Amino acid sequence: xxxxxxxxxxxxxxxxxxxxxxxxxxxxxxxxxxxxxxxxxxxxxxxxxxxxxxxxxxxxxxxxxxxxxxxxxxxxxxxxxxxxxxxxxxxxxxxxxxxxxxxxxxxxxxxxxxxxxxxxxxxxxxxxxxxxxxxxxxxxxxxxxxxxxxxxxxxxxxxxxxxxxxxxxxxxxxxxxxxxxxxxxxxxxxxxxxxxxxxxxxxxxxxxxxxxxxxxxxxxxxxxxxxxxxxxxxxxxxxxxxxxxxxxxxxxxxxxxxxxxxxxxxxxxxxxxxxxxxxxxxxxxxxxxxxxxxxxxxxxxxxxxxxxxxxxxxxxxxxxxxxxxxxxxxxxxxxxxxxxxxxxxxxxxxxxxxxxxxxxxxxxxxxxxxxxxxxxxxxxxxxxxxxxxxxxxxxxxxxxxxxxxxxxxxxxxxxxxxx
Numbered sequence: 001x002x003x004x005x006x007x008x009x010x011x012x013x014x015x016x017x018x019x020x021x022x023x024x025x026x027x028x029x030x031x032x033x034x035x036x037x038x039x040x041x042x043x044x045x046x047x048x049x050x051x052x053x054x055x056x057x058x059x060x061x062x063x064x065x066x067x068x069x070x071x072x073x074x075x076x077x078x079x080x081x082x083x084x085x086x087x088x089x090x091x092x093x094x095x096x097x098x099x100x101x102x103x104x105x106x107x108x109x110x111x112x113x114x115x116x117x118x119x120x121x122x123x124x125x126x127x128x129x130x131x132x133x134x135x136x137x138x139x140x141x142x143x144x145x146x147x148x149x150x151x152x153x154x155x156x157x158x159x160x161x162x163x164x165x166x167x168x169x170x171x172x173x174x175x176x177x178x179x180x181x182x183x184x185x186x187x188x189x190x191x192x193x194x195x196x197x198x199x200x201x202x203x204x205x206x207x208x209x210x211x212x213x214x215x216x217x218x219x220x221x222x223x224x225x226x227x228x229x230x231x232x233x234x235x236x237x238x239x240x241x242x243x244x245x246x247x248x249x250x251x252x253x254x255x256x257x258x259x260x261x262x263x264x265x266x267x268x269x270x271x272x273x274x275x276x277x278x279x280x281x282x283x284x285x286x287x288x289x290x291x292x293x294x295x296x297x298x299x300x301x302x303x304x305x306x307x308x309x310x311x312x313x314x315x316x317x318x319x320x321x322x323x324x325x326x327x328x329x330x331x332x333x334x335x336x337x338x339x340x341x342x343x344x345x346x347x348x349x350x351x352x353x354x355x356x357x358x359x360x361x362x363x364x365x366x367x368x369x370x371x372x373x374x375x376x377x378x379x380x381x382x383x384x385x386x387x388x389x390x391x392x393x394x395x396x397x398x399x400x401x402x403x404x405x406x407x408x409x410x411x412x413x414x415x416x417x418x419x
Contacts, residue, residue: 044065046203047209053144055109067095072101080115145252157387159359182210183310263312267357296348307352349417355377383407396413400412
């Protein structure tokens with residue numbers, strides 16, 4: 001394996017890409033249709049993106065390129081038969097960029113067929129609203145998670161940073177060898193400035209359907225909370241319901257696997273002047289610690305043979321690494337999150353923590369200080385980017401890591417939790 005790029009390249013790369021994104025965002029804004037001209041635009045719904053899976057529910061999000069409403073038809077046969085909307089205060093959804101619906105009342109481990117139905121809407125005035133012809137997607141199918149499944153798998157990508165060649169390579173490899181769930185472990189973006197940017201990165205990455213039959217789980221990276229439009233990301237990467245301010249945390253049981261997602265937030269302290277008073281991540285991490293303590297005791301999580309944790313910034317650094325809680329530099333690991341979360345992970349017997357952020361692949365074996373391993377994914381290039389895969393059955397959890405250009409980075413075997 002060739003020697004990874006030095007760490008200084010990470011900051012230089014982000015600076016260059018952010019500069020390019022400014023120009024791209026300005027061009028997209030100029031090209032966006034005005035409200036008056038929007039009715040002349042042909043509706044082109046994007047492929048559906050499955051999210052927030054539970055044993056009895058699944059969320060679906062998709063993009064549109066003009067004002068439209070929509071719903072999902074679904075059922076346990078290709079004939080479908082049921083509809084799911086996402087109304088708010090009596091109104092069905094209406095958007096020029098994002099539509100969503102949540103399918104509920106599903107049977108664990110059952111195959112569900114579905115399609116999106118999207119209808120263009122033209123407003124002349126409040127009493128003259130015109131509905132166009134609905135567009136039906138193809139019929140897709142997925143299976144709901146089930147703790148009873150004999151085996152389960154996951155795949156992890158991270159730090160794609162809006163690099164088209166990286167997205168193409170990652171999505172094509174995920175499609176060729178799909179896992180039950182894919183975790184996008186942060187830093188999808190450089191920073192977020194527009195709806196078009198969100199669509200291009202998470203609903204139509206490399207303009208390919210990548211999560212229409214297997215769901216995506218999202219953990220937020222420090223670059224995903226940056227930019228004037230970062231607060232709009234939840235319109236496409238949906239918050240988990242009934243979790244309030246912790247809507248990006250997840251706990252999913254699939255077969256023998258319990259998968260937990262946490263949000264490390266920014267890589268500098270809240271008081272850093274670069275945030276201009278907008279950062280509030282320190283109490284957010286503490287609140288996640290309380291959520292984690294409760295979640296790890298849930299029956300379906302506590303009984304899982306394997307417990308894998310995902311967060312963007314590593315919880316453990318190498319000697320001399322920046323811990324992210326000083327005004328100098330930026331974090332190579334998140335010391336505050338480590339202190340808030342590690343005691344709960346240790347008590348629960350977590351076996352593996354998977355992170356990103358540093359743009360350098362590495363595996364830190366368990367130590368006396370922490371009984372779980374820490375694996376850190378690579379950066380935004382074909383040689384440095386990684387796909388980390390886990391496949392579990394009753395005997396072992398097998399972890400493999402490969403670079404996007406196909407080089408093996410190693411294999412590891414994890415035994416089931418005791419107790």
